């Protein structure tokens with residue numbers, strides 16, 4: 228059986244201090260191109276192969292030998308981890324983010340990170356502590372927002388303020404690398420302005436472009452999810468969910484207050500290299516089930532439409548995962 232694997236393979240060597248790396252171990256082909264390999268090829272290398280399929284999750288493969296434990300991700304892989312506590316989740320999220328920072332700083336010399344609002348920022352709290360506060364190459368980070376409320380930056384509802392107070396003010400990311408919306412503009416104006424800003428950063432290679440979609444390809448998008456299954460400011464049943472041309476759109480009738488917001492569209496979300504969906508709480512269990520479980524509800528919630536070009540990693544607490 229031939230399965231598509233991405234060229235870059237996550238490798239962790241448990242007997243040494245080597246951390247998660249992306250290294251080409253099999254294919255001689257150019258990087259970032261999916262290629263075909265089959266199980267017998269891997270056995271020839273003295274490794275054992277196991278394929279894991281979890282409900283609607285994509286193929287996922289782990290390989291181990293006596294000295295190595297290798298995890299291979301197919302394009303579009305979905306991973307799911309459930310944590311006993313918010314603390315454990317925050318520890319794992321910091322490790323995941325730091326590993327991706329390392330990878331992209333080495334590969335691209337920059338790390339483009341997208342934040343959303345809500346409880347996500349609190350889940351990033353371990354990144355501002357040792358060892359990450361000292362080891363991460365913060366000067367190479369570039370921060371964007373998947374969505375923002377159209378309010379002044381010092382307003383209690385501002386996602387910028389939330390992120391600044393809880394995260395950005397505690398790490399040495401250069402202020403010029405933090406791309407907040409222009410809060411002097413209307414919702415329409417702010418969306419247009421933010422899209423123009425994205426076009427500039429794509430042009431200057433701060434953010435990659437997806438060869439497949441032509442939309443910006445962020446290295447990591449850190450998304451929360453609402454109890455109704457919304458992500459960014461893409462709400463169930465709202466026409467914006469279907470927007471497939473604009474990079475950034477505005478909404479004036481958000482069911483979650485405040486009503487005026489700007490948001491990445493699905494093509495931008497789904498062109499991402501990595502997405503972490505960070506979900507806490509029992510009130511989210513139904514939407515998590517809609518996306519990952521055997522839900523009776525046939526309506527596809529926005530969260531179930533999250534499908535990045537690269538990897539989707541769910542970080543759930545036990546309450547959010549209780550219906551799976």
Ligand SMILES: O=C(O)[C@H](O)[C@@H](O)[C@H](O)[C@H](O)COP(=O)(O)O
Nearest residue numbers: 343344345346451452453458459
């Ligand atoms: O600005 C916003 O409202 C958001 O970006 C939104 O998409 C948020 O991430 C979710 O509603 C989850 O929020 P909680 O984690 O606080 O539930």
